[in-house]
Amino acid sequence: MTNPIFRKEEVLVEALPFIQQFEGKTFVVKYGGAIMTDENLKSMIAQDVTLLRKIGINVVVVHGGGKEITSLADKLEIESKFVDGQRYTDENMRDVVQMVLAGLINKDIVRRINIHGGRAVGISGIDANLITVKNVNEELGLVGEVTDVNSSFINNLIQNGYLPVIAPIGVDENGTIHNVNADLAAGPIAASINAEKLVYITDTDGVQVNNERISHLTESESQKLINENIITGGMIPKVESALAAIDAGVQKVHIINGKVEHALLLEIFTKEGVGTEIVNE
Numbered sequence: 001m002t003n004p005i006f007r008k009e010e011v012l013v014e015a016l017p018f019i020q021q022f023e024g025k026t027f028v029v030k031y032g033g034a035i036m037t038d039e040n041l042k043s044m045i046a047q048d049v050t051l052l053r054k055i056g057i058n059v060v061v062v063h064g065g066g067k068e069i070t071s072l073a074d075k076l077e078i079e080s081k082f083v084d085g086q087r088y089t090d091e092n093m094r095d096v097v098q099m100v101l102a103g104l105i106n107k108d109i110v111r112r113i114n115i116h117g118g119r120a121v122g123i124s125g126i127d128a129n130l131i132t133v134k135n136v137n138e139e140l141g142l143v144g145e146v147t148d149v150n151s152s153f154i155n156n157l158i159q160n161g162y163l164p165v166i167a168p169i170g171v172d173e174n175g176t177i178h179n180v181n182a183d184l185a186a187g188p189i190a191a192s193i194n195a196e197k198l199v200y201i202t203d204t205d206g207v208q209v210n211n212e213r214i215s216h217l218t219e220s221e222s223q224k225l226i227n228e229n230i231i232t233g234g235m236i237p238k239v240e241s242a243l244a245a246i247d248a249g250v251q252k253v254h255i256i257n258g259k260v261e262h263a264l265l266l267e268i269f270t271k272e273g274v275g276t277e278i279v280n281e
């Protein structure tokens with residue numbers, strides 16, 4: 001998908017007040033498996049987050065990788081089952097999740113950011129007890145709900161000029177490793193470090209109603225769309241996690257389409273934006 005055409009100097013001038021406004025602030029950017037199949041897009045997102053970092057915005061990446069987990073599990077003949085959008089995770093599946101998220105995907109993202117000099121460091125929720133969880137329910141097996149985030153570890157990395165790239169795996173109080181839905185990890189991570197923005201990069205033009213993008217949503221409007229089953233499936237954890245993050249002090253949550261080239265830069269640095277922004281009432 002191509003971008004709308006802007007004159008280059010207009011775009012740069014329009015960006016200036018946003019650059020001033022966000023200098024020194026922290027953005028959490030989550031992206032998932034839905035847009036990880038395209039090599040070109042993966043490299044563009046790495047460029048975009050590096051550019052944000054280079055102009056003085058602190059960036060933390062939280063990544064998913066649901067499609068890649070399913071693909072490796074298929075090869076290993078381990079069946080993928082989902083309950084309410086979350087993957088049933090026994091010990092075998094947990095190993096696959098850990099290999100794919102903390103191994104393949106995490107290091108691929110780090111590599112791509114560092115090509116541009118972005119000083120990315122890949123970590124999982126296991127490192128420094130970054131993500132502490134409690135078991136969600138027996139039906140889901142080893143799936144965790146985030147109870148705590150080691151924010152000082154993330155802040156240390158940021159203060160030392162690193163760009164943390166986080167794989168959503170957590171440990172419970174016994175040190176047992178759990179699979180964590182990446183959308184549900186991104187909200188508490190953003191809240192714990194008082195992020196200015198939480199940006200979900202997915203495969204649709206934000207939240208849609210009757211195939212039309214809604215550019216601006218309040219908390220109550222978002223809740224209404226969930227209650228009316230207009231927001232369904234994979235969009236539910238994003239919006240629910242967004243609402244919790246806003247309640248915890250995150251200023252704005254954006255949901256944007258990663259299939260639009262450089263959507264992240266367009267959303268942050270242009271007045272119109274390209275996705276849906278969710279804000280406090």
Ligand SMILES: Nc1ncnc2c1ncn2[C@@H]1O[C@H](COP(=O)(O)OP(=O)(O)O)[C@@H](O)[C@H]1O
Pocket residue numbers: 031032033034035064066183201202203204206207208209230231232233234235236
């Ligand atoms: N109202 C809605 N607006 C936009 N997308 C929606 C809506 N309701 C459900 N969805 C679904 O949510 C999906 C995005 O979630 P998901 O597939 O989990 O993406 P990701 O892998 O990026 O986390 C969209 O592809 C779309 O099918």
Ligand SMILES: CC(=O)N[C@@H](CCC(=O)OP(=O)(O)O)C(=O)O
Pocket residue numbers: 031032033034063064065066067069085086087097143144168179180181182183
């Ligand atoms: C518990 C649970 O469902 N975990 C997810 C973790 C990856 C993820 O969330 O990836 P996306 O962002 O690409 O969907 C899973 O196993 O698929």
